[in-house]
Amino acid sequence: MKKQPNIEDTLPVDRKLSHKLLYQMMLIRRFEEKAAEMYTKEKIRGFLHLYIGQEALATGIINSLSPEDGILATYREHGHALVRGIDAGAIMAEMYGKQEGCSRGRGGSMHLFDAKARFYGGNAIVAGHLPMAVGMALADKKMGRKRITCCFFGEGAAAEGEFHEAMNLAALWRVPVLFVCENNLYAMGTSLEHTHAVHNLEKKAIGYGIKSCMVDGMRLLKVLDGAQQAIDTIRESGEPFFMVCNTYRFRAHSMFDAELYREKEEVEEWKKRDPILIFREYLNENKLISEKEVTKLEQRIEAEVQKAVDFAEAGTWEPVEYLTKYVYSESAN
Amino acid sequence: MNDKQTIKLTYREALKQGMLDALRNDDRVFLMGEDVGSYGGAFAVSKGFLKEFGPDRIMDVPLSESGFTGAGIGAALGGMRPIVEIMTVNFSLLAFDQIANNAATLLHMSGGQLSVPVVIRMSCGTGRQLAAQHSHSWEPLFAHIPGLKVISAGTHEDARMMLQPAIDDPDPVILFEYTAMLNMEGEIPADIQSVDISKARVRREGSDISIITYGSGVYKALGAAAELAEAGIAAEVVDLRVLRPLDTATIVASVSKTHRAIIVEDAWQSVSISSEVSARIMEKCFYDLDAPVERLCGIEVPMPYPKHLEEASLPQKDQIVALVKKIVNYG
Numbered sequence: 232m233k234k235q236p237n238i239e240d241t242l243p244v245d246r247k248l249s250h251k252l253l254y255q256m257m258l259i260r261r262f263e264e265k266a267a268e269m270y271t272k273e274k275i276r277g278f279l280h281l282y283i284g285q286e287a288l289a290t291g292i293i294n295s296l297s298p299e300d301g302i303l304a305t306y307r308e309h310g311h312a313l314v315r316g317i318d319a320g321a322i323m324a325e326m327y328g329k330q331e332g333c334s335r336g337r338g339g340s341m342h343l344f345d346a347k348a349r350f351y352g353g354n355a356i357v358a359g360h361l362p363m364a365v366g367m368a369l370a371d372k373k374m375g376r377k378r379i380t381c382c383f384f385g386e387g388a389a390a391e392g393e394f395h396e397a398m399n400l401a402a403l404w405r406v407p408v409l410f411v412c413e414n415n416l417y418a419m420g421t422s423l424e425h426t427h428a429v430h431n432l433e434k435k436a437i438g439y440g441i442k443s444c445m446v447d448g449m450r451l452l453k454v455l456d457g458a459q460q461a462i463d464t465i466r467e468s469g470e471p472f473f474m475v476c477n478t479y480r481f482r483a484h485s486m487f488d489a490e491l492y493r494e495k496e497e498v499e500e501w502k503k504r505d506p507i508l509i510f511r512e513y514l515n516e517n518k519l520i521s522e523k524e525v526t527k528l529e530q531r532i533e534a535e536v537q538k539a540v541d542f543a544e545a546g547t548w549e550p551v552e553y554l555t556k557y558v559y560s561e562s563a564n
Numbered sequence: 565m566n567d568k569q570t571i572k573l574t575y576r577e578a579l580k581q582g583m584l585d586a587l588r589n590d591d592r593v594f595l596m597g598e599d600v601g602s603y604g605g606a607f608a609v610s611k612g613f614l615k616e617f618g619p620d621r622i623m624d625v626p627l628s629e630s631g632f633t634g635a636g637i638g639a640a641l642g643g644m645r646p647i648v649e650i651m652t653v654n655f656s657l658l659a660f661d662q663i664a665n666n667a668a669t670l671l672h673m674s675g676g677q678l679s680v681p682v683v684i685r686m687s688c689g690t691g692r693q694l695a696a697q698h699s700h701s702w703e704p705l706f707a708h709i710p711g712l713k714v715i716s717a718g719t720h721e722d723a724r725m726m727l728q729p730a731i732d733d734p735d736p737v738i739l740f741e742y743t744a745m746l747n748m749e750g751e752i753p754a755d756i757q758s759v760d761i762s763k764a765r766v767r768r769e770g771s772d773i774s775i776i777t778y779g780s781g782v783y784k785a786l787g788a789a790a791e792l793a794e795a796g797i798a799a800e801v802v803d804l805r806v807l808r809p810l811d812t813a814t815i816v817a818s819v820s821k822t823h824r825a826i827i828v829e830d831a832w833q834s835v836s837i838s839s840e841v842s843a844r845i846m847e848k849c850f851y852d853l854d855a856p857v858e859r860l861c862g863i864e865v866p867m868p869y870p871k872h873l874e875e876a877s878l879p880q881k882d883q884i885v886a887l888v889k890k891i892v893n894y895g
Contacts, residue, residue, distance in 0.1 A: 366638020
């Protein structure tokens with residue numbers, strides 16, 4: 232298939248790592264398919280934003296970070312949480328609204344948090360978390376800690392004022408933030424050409440003096456390579472970096488979306504570039520995985536997703552008497 | 565007054581000393597805001613700070629209210645104790661998303677995992693002929709939001725002492741200061757160590773009526789109470805201080821004793837702090853009342869520029885005196 236040499240031919244991805252990466256992408260996909268099923272069964276309510284099609288981004292980037300690096304994501308963050316190692320059961324329970332959820336059920340699908348994993352949401356005001364990411368990096372700089380804050384957002388956020396304020400502040404203060412723009416071409420239902428005057432989003436970094444790159448977000452190894460280079464640059468310089476990943480969301484924006492704004496043919500065309508298929512092809516061609524091993528991964532994932540559902544089903548409702556907990560810190564009262 | 569027991573200082577100096585203490589007490593504390601460094605603060609409150617603490621702790625920021633307020637919230641998550649100065653409340657709506665959607669919600673959304681120990685200071689209020697966009701009294705907007713603590717420094721003592729407990733608080737605190745009072749001199753106890761930021765304070769005791777107020781209303785109410793005393797009316801002045809969560813117990817105790825109440829504030833009357841206080845009095849001590857609760861608030865107009873119209877828009881001491889006399893004579 233691939234005639235021209237590219238990064239995927241040279242990147243040292245060993246058998247063990249490649250299996251882990253494939254497992255994570257497939258886990259996200261299967262976990263979300265199950266979440267959608269549970270949504271139609273009304274086990275999950277509210278908003279549910281699926282990441283299907285974009286799995287290579289969270290997988291490639293979060294695997295390139297260290298456990299002590301901080302992560303802020305959007306309301307489409309199940310994949311990021313899973314790759315970060317937050318238990319699938321705790322995520323599913325959160326979506327059920329059970330107190331065993333990773334945010335004790337108070338947040339739901341859009342607000343997954345895990346302070347121990349340094350996973351800071353689950354932020355559902357578009358671009359609202361970008362200034363916070365800058366502040367977290369500023370705190371690290373002030374305290375002399377050598378860690379990075381990684382902030383995921385969509386291309387819709389890049390039209391918000393907070394994006395521009397955050398980029399300027401990060402560059403001005405020289406703080407180690409990895410800004411990751413997941414450009415899935417649609418801000419809810421409005422396409423890139425209707426939301427941005429300049430479609431090469433990575434160019435926006437120039438005005439702030441921030442280094443940037445653009446990668447094909449459907450190819451995991453490209454994402455991995457781009458992320459590693461970006462992170463190396465940040466660790467070396469202590470300065471921010473802007474990484475644009477071009478991708479596509481295969482599913483609707485949320486479960487309420489009738490997808491009137493795009494043609495089915497367009498979606499089908501992009502599905503040919505499914506990041507999981509592309510990576511599996513690569514592994515097959517390079518004899519890094521056997522069909523038997525894939526089947527074993529699938530079985531493992533099926534079991535893990537079922538375990539997550541069972542955990543959520545067995546979860547408990549927080550007593551109504553606790554309604555006003557977590558408004559103020561208990562130590563303050 | 566006995567010089568050994570009190571210190572005389574301006575409201576500005578009180579704010580300044582409060583911040584100096586906080587910065588000297590804890591290396592995690594830093595001040596960020598527009599013109600706080602080289603300029604010395606828009607109101608000269610942080611004059612000299614840059615020299616003493618350096619640019620890492622006294623950070624001049626660009627005109628990006630949302631950006632730097634959000635960065636303050638992020639820095640608090642990262643273990644620092646930021647003091648974010650929004651030059652005046654008038655610009656705070658640019659940062660409102662950060663305050664209402666992030667600072668106020670993170671503890672709750674994370675099921676208690678994340679606390680946000682940030683202090684956001686804002687200069688607030690009217691009285692300097694700054695017209696419609698620079699004269700806001702928006703305490704009620706912030707006091708509406710669960711997850712925030714909202715405090716108001718209506719006296720020199722609070723201007724001097726409120727910041728430290730606000731910094732020590734694990735939750736986000738909005739601290740309102742009053743531009744019109746900056747040059748005003750006042751006295752505070754020389755040996756004062758701290759103030760509480762959970763309770764209202766009775767600033768003057770009385771038995772005939774409770775004048776309930778906060779911020780720039782406190783000294784006006786005390787002036788009115790002194791004048792009323794000469795007319796034989798003992799007015800009690802309650803300084804709310806904490807606008808969220810409101811100290812209902814102190815309000816109820818005062819009104820249950822005096823049986824009459826007026827509420828005074830600069831903010832527009834509709835959906836205000838006085839609306840809430842009035843409702844709580846009705847809920848908690850309706851049968852103790854000898855007269856209907858009255859309110860003296862900002863007139864509902866964008867602030868006009870001319871001095872006589874600005875004055876007419878705000879509650880004044882003479883109006884407080886007149887209204888109290890009317891209520892007391894009615895009962």
